[in-house]
Amino acid sequence: MKNTLIILFAGACLFFNSCTKKTSTAMVNEMVDTTTAVLKYQGNFQKGPYGTVSGSVMIYQTNGKWQLKLTNFSTTNGPDLKVYLSKEVQPLSFIKLGDLKSTTGNQVYDINGSPDFMQYKYALIHCEQYNHLFGSAELMMP
Amino acid sequence: MKCMIKIIVLLMVSSAPIIAQAQLHSTNRFADITGTVGSSQGTFAASYVYNWKIGKQQKIEIGLGARWTTYLGTKKDFLTAGPAEKTRTSTTPFLIFFAGQQEQNFDTLTVQRPLTNSLNLTINLGYNLSRKWYAGFNIDLIGFSFGRKGSGILTSNGTTTNEPNAKPSSFNVLLTGDHDKGTLNSEFFIKYQLDDRWALKAVYQFIFVEYETVNRKQTFSDGSSNDRFRNKANNFGLGIAYHFIK
Numbered sequence: 367m368k369n370t371l372i373i374l375f376a377g378a379c380l381f382f383n384s385c386t387k388k389t390s391t392a393m394v395n396e397m398v399d400t401t402t403a404v405l406k407y408q409g410n411f412q413k414g415p416y417g418t419v420s421g422s423v424m425i426y427q428t429n430g431k432w433q434l435k436l437t438n439f440s441t442t443n444g445p446d447l448k449v450y451l452s453k454e455v456q457p458l459s460f461i462k463l464g465d466l467k468s469t470t471g472n473q474v475y476d477i478n479g480s481p482d483f484m485q486y487k488y489a490l491i492h493c494e495q496y497n498h499l500f501g502s503a504e505l506m507m508p
Numbered sequence: 509m510k511c512m513i514k515i516i517v518l519l520m521v522s523s524a525p526i527i528a529q530a531q532l533h534s535t536n537r538f539a540d541i542t543g544t545v546g547s548s549q550g551t552f553a554a555s556y557v558y559n560w561k562i563g564k565q566q567k568i569e570i571g572l573g574a575r576w577t578t579y580l581g582t583k584k585d586f587l588t589a590g591p592a593e594k595t596r597t598s599t600t601p602f603l604i605f606f607a608g609q610q611e612q613n614f615d616t617l618t619v620q621r622p623l624t625n626s627l628n629l630t631i632n633l634g635y636n637l638s639r640k641w642y643a644g645f646n647i648d649l650i651g652f653s654f655g656r657k658g659s660g661i662l663t664s665n666g667t668t669t670n671e672p673n674a675k676p677s678s679f680n681v682l683l684t685g686d687h688d689k690g691t692l693n694s695e696f697f698i699k700y701q702l703d704d705r706w707a708l709k710a711v712y713q714f715i716f717v718e719y720e721t722v723n724r725k726q727t728f729s730d731g732s733s734n735d736r737f738r739n740k741a742n743n744f745g746l747g748i749a750y751h752f753i754k
Contacts, residue, residue, distance in 0.1 A: 446583075446620075457670050458669055458670050459667065459668070459669050459670075460668055460669075460670065461668065462661075462668060494620060494659075494661070495582070495583065495620045495621060496620070496621075496659075497620065497658070497659035497670070497672060
């Protein structure tokens with residue numbers, strides 16, 4: 367009886383502990399091919415209510431495809447950090463570009479389709495699991 | 509809805525003679541606690557069961573009970589939960605199980621940290637395989653739920669929006685298939701009797717969990733809207749039962 371309770375308790379502990387996964391801190395250094403890419407929008411990160419984010423964001427267009435680049439980027443770590451293009455600073459309508467690859471470095475994310483950057487005018491670092499904004503950058507023409 | 513209520517009343521009335529006959533015979537009363545786990549989700553349930561033994565050999569049991577179920581998960585997808593005429597090709601009660609799905613009307617609400625608590629009336633069926641082994645099935649009938657409000661991401665008609673205040677549906681009722689509302693737990697289980705009072709239980713669980721959106725709604729092509737989204741989970745687990753002996 368006692369053993370059964372211990373097994374059930376251990377299972378519950380494992381389940382709860384598996385819920386939080388932080389972002390990698392390993393430095394990333396990805397580049398955009400600037401011989402063909404055209405810089406269309408850029409911005410600088412401001413810290414959000416739940417984290418400190420610094421660095422800049424650039425939106426490039428290459429042969430009709432769009433890419434987002436984080437340059438000299440750094441953020442405090444957190445669980446389930448994502449990169450969004452959003453219509454608002456606090457994301458309500460947004461496009462998810464993916465999991466944040468690392469808390470530091472230069473990172474490139476592909477953007478599906480052709481978003482209207484007059485509407486999707488913010489790049490965000492957002493903790494999706496807890497709906498916490500870590501940082502935002504308003505996109506402007508260079 | 510009226511049709512569903514008629515069916516439930518009919519089932520209750522038709523089962524009354526069986527229960528009345530069963531009352532002449534002995535009963536099996538037990539309480540159990542069960543933990544289950546699935547993919548990024550799990551449940552804890554505590555229940556009380558009052559079964560009547562029926563048949564000549566009294567191997568078959570039928571009864572009612574009450575069950576508390578706590579469900580929690582991480583990043584679970586909840587799909588459009590109704591109305592049934594939007595999600596199934598036929599809405600005839602019971603036959604709805606075999607109806608095709610209208611997947612073009614399915615949207616997804618990804619709830620980041622779902623947690624629901626439900627208290628439901630249950631119906632229970634069991635069969636005494638031997639002195640030590642017992643097989644059973646139970647399902648929630650009606651009750652209520654409450655739980656954690658939280659953020660969800662609604663992916664609807666190709667757009668992604670954040671719903672900051674997704675919440676569990678408060679009313680639960682079993683009406684078959686996509687007519688069901690709320691959070692409903694069901695179990696197939698095998699029980700092994702350790703002694704007169706204690707038994708171990710191995711469980712396959714099928715549970716519906718329902719969340720509602722508050723600010724964002726799914727809009728169907730005819731202009732009607734939906735705010736109910738359901739996660740259907742298959743879990744496995746273990747439990748302990750305590751039998752009340754006179």
